[in-house]
Structures are given as structure tokens and as C-alpha cells.
Amino acid sequence: MGFYRFLFCCILCLGCTTIAWPQHATNTITIAFGSCNDQFKAQPLWDDVIAAKPDLWVWLGDNIYADTDDMQQMQRYYRHQLQHPGYKQLLQTCPVTGTWDDHDYAGDNADKHFPHKKVSQQLFLDFMHVPDDAPVRSQEGIYRSFDLEKAGRKVKILLLDDVYHRDPLRDVLGLYLPNNKGDVLGEAQWQWLERELTNSDADIHIIASGLQVLPTSSSFTNWSAFPVARRRLLNLIHQTDPAVPIIISGDRHVGELSKMEFPDRPYPLYEITSSGMTHYREAKRAGNRHRIGEQVGALNFGVLQISWTNNSPTITMQVRGDNGKLYLQQTHHYYSDSTTQR
Numbered sequence: 001m002g003f004y005r006f007l008f009c010c011i012l013c014l015g016c017t018t019i020a021w022p023q024h025a026t027n028t029i030t031i032a033f034g035s036c037n038d039q040f041k042a043q044p045l046w047d048d049v050i051a052a053k054p055d056l057w058v059w060l061g062d063n064i065y066a067d068t069d070d071m072q073q074m075q076r077y078y079r080h081q082l083q084h085p086g087y088k089q090l091l092q093t094c095p096v097t098g099t100w101d102d103h104d105y106a107g108d109n110a111d112k113h114f115p116h117k118k119v120s121q122q123l124f125l126d127f128m129h130v131p132d133d134a135p136v137r138s139q140e141g142i143y144r145s146f147d148l149e150k151a152g153r154k155v156k157i158l159l160l161d162d163v164y165h166r167d168p169l170r171d172v173l174g175l176y177l178p179n180n181k182g183d184v185l186g187e188a189q190w191q192w193l194e195r196e197l198t199n200s201d202a203d204i205h206i207i208a209s210g211l212q213v214l215p216t217s218s219s220f221t222n223w224s225a226f227p228v229a230r231r232r233l234l235n236l237i238h239q240t241d242p243a244v245p246i247i248i249s250g251d252r253h254v255g256e257l258s259k260m261e262f263p264d265r266p267y268p269l270y271e272i273t274s275s276g277m278t279h280y281r282e283a284k285r286a287g288n289r290h291r292i293g294e295q296v297g298a299l300n301f302g303v304l305q306i307s308w309t310n311n312s313p314t315i316t317m318q319v320r321g322d323n324g325k326l327y328l329q330q331t332h333h334y335y336s337d338s339t340t341q342r
Contacts, residue, residue, distance in 0.1 A: 028306065030054045033208070033303075041278035056095055057098075060274065062100075111167060145158045205242040219287060246270050254283055256292075258291055258292065301321075302319055303318040304318075316329065
């Protein structure tokens with residue numbers, strides 16, 4: 001009975017604008033995240049995720065591998081994942097939210113032309129235990145946001161939808177050539193994102209994208225396949241100047257950290273990519289001029305640990321693996337005068 005009481009609490013919290021934790025809890029906010037989870041493969045990472053004691057788990061896409069036009073089949077795949085013992089245990093320990101990518105939306109490289117996308121959206125939101133009356137149920141796309149508040153600090157989570165409105169990729173002999181006229185988010189989502197960033201009073205902003213944003217290789221799918229849209233996203237982050245923006249992403253079947261400097265900003269823009277949870281690719285040296293350290297070619301998940309000294313946050317970004325393995329770690333101290341919005 002305790003499981004169902006906690007599950008209801010999670011559903012209630014995620015249906016609200018704000019998630020708050022008891023004041024006796026630690027002042028550190030821990031957010032864990034991952035992607036590329038085949039519901040029929042071994043899932044050995046859940047005990048490691050739970051051991052990290054996350055305040056929140058964020059799915060970053062390919063949360064199941066549906067790859068089907070049959071929506072009843074897709075529903076069965078989601079239900080199969082919900083019955084996984086490790087994942088059921090995670091649901092007992094923290095709230096869960098997230099976004100999607102192509103394989104849980106429809107299939108490989110699916111875009112805005114998927115004919116069953118409205119039904120797929122509802123199945124995804126069912127999997128996330130989103131209430132039936134939530135506004136996201138009646139919009140086109142699963143993009144949404146909410147705030148985490150803990151010990152007087154606020155972290156805003158912005159969940160982007162980069163498949164529902166995405167134009168087709170230009171796939172030529174396995175290379176994704178630039179689609180200079182193509183969009184990723186759709187105008188309604190762009191306007192929503194601008195409002196969210198402009199009007200936010202949060203101390204930290206976590207932007208979750210199924211696709212990588214900073215890497216620019218044409219040998220795999222990422223935002224650089226749509227150069228105008230990628231430039232618009234980076235310009236929007238720069239111009240709205242939200243306090244401490246950080247991107248988290250999935251899709252790649254590797255883990256890595258990326259960093260982009262802005263000449264007139266006191267701190268860089270970081271991106272943490274975590275992928276995949278049940279399968280992975282061999283790590284490579286090439287393909288990302290913004291990378292910090294090495295690529296991770298192993299099962300992995302990501303962790304953000306956020307703490308404060310006075311008004312200055314410190315964020316530790318990690319890519320972790322099975323049996324407590326720590327593959328990558330980067331810590332950045334943000335001084336209070338550099339986290340103030342314009």
C-alpha cells in the first residue's frame with residue numbers, strides 16, 4: 001500500500017507548478033537523468049541511480065523502443081517498462097518526469113509527419129503519470145516546465161519537445177546535411193520557451209533536450225542538422241540571460257560533457273549528455289569540438305548535484321555507470337554576481 005501512496009504523491013507533485021521537499025532534507029539538490037532504454041534489454045543501472053539518492057529523475061528520450069505505428073503495441077511496451085522491478089523501485093523513491101525522442105515517439109528519425117503523434121503524446125504522458133487535466137494534455141507537443149524548490153532555492157526544469165514539430169532530416173548516404181529551412185520546436189514552443197526564460201526567477205535553469213545541442217557533427221543526429229534553429233536556441237538563451245542555464249541531453253548512446261564560451265558572459269554554457277542505459281556505442285575522439293574530457297562508451301546515467309554557499313551555487317556534473325563507476329566529473333562554481341539575471 002505504501003508504494004501506491006507514494007506514487008500518488010509523485011503524480012500530484014508533477015501535476016503542479018512547483019515540487020517542494022521537506023525542510024529537514026539536505027540542502028543539495030540532486031537530479032539524475034538518462035536515455036536510450038530498451039524495455040526488453042537488461043537494465044542494470046537502476047540500483048546505481050537509486051543509490052545516488054536523486055530528488056528527481058528526468059528521462060531524456062528513447063525511454064522505450066517502440067518503433068511502431070501500432071499504438072496498442074506502444075502502450076504494451078510502456079506497460080512492460082512500468083513493471084520492471086528496478087524502475088518500480090525508483091518510482092518509490094523520487095518523482096519522475098522527462099521528454100522523448102524518436103524511438104518512443106514513433107520510430108527512427110521520425111518527425112512532424114508521424115500520423116499517430118497525438119495518440120503517441122497521450123501514451124507518453126500516461127507513462128509519465130501526468131494528470132488527465134494537465135494543460136500539456138491538450139497542446140500539440142509534450143513541452144512543459146516546472147520548478148523544484150528546496151531550502152529556499154529554485155531550479156526550473158524546461159522539457160523541450162524536439163520531435164513533434166521537427167522538420168525532416170536531410171539524410172544523404174548516412175550523413176545528416178544541414179536543413180537550413182528546417183525547424184525543430186515549432187513557433188508555439190519557441191514562444192513558450194522565450195516566456196519561460198524571460199519571466200523566470202529561478203536560481204538554476206535545466207534545459208532538457210532529446211537531441212544534443214552543442215555538438216555539431218553531421219555523422220549523427222543533433223540540433224546542428226537544423227542550423228537556423230540551433231542558432232535561434234543559443235541566441236535565445238544568450239539574450240534572455242536566465243540564471244545559470246545548463247543543457248542535459250540524450251540520444252547518442254555515449255556519455256560526454258560539452259562546453260561553449262560566450263565572450264560577454266561570466267560563465268560558459270555546459271551540456272551533459274547521458275546515453276544509453278541499456279546499450280552503447282564505442283567511444284570516439286572526434287565529432288565534438290566542444291567536448292570536455294573523453295567520451296564514455298559504456299552504460300551510463302547523468303547526475304547534477306547543486307549546492308549553495310551563501311548565494312553562490314556550485315554544480316557538479318557527472319556521468320556515472322554500473323557498480324558505482326564514475327566516468328566523468330566537472331564542477332563549476334558560480335559566483336553570486338554572475339548568476340543575477342539582467
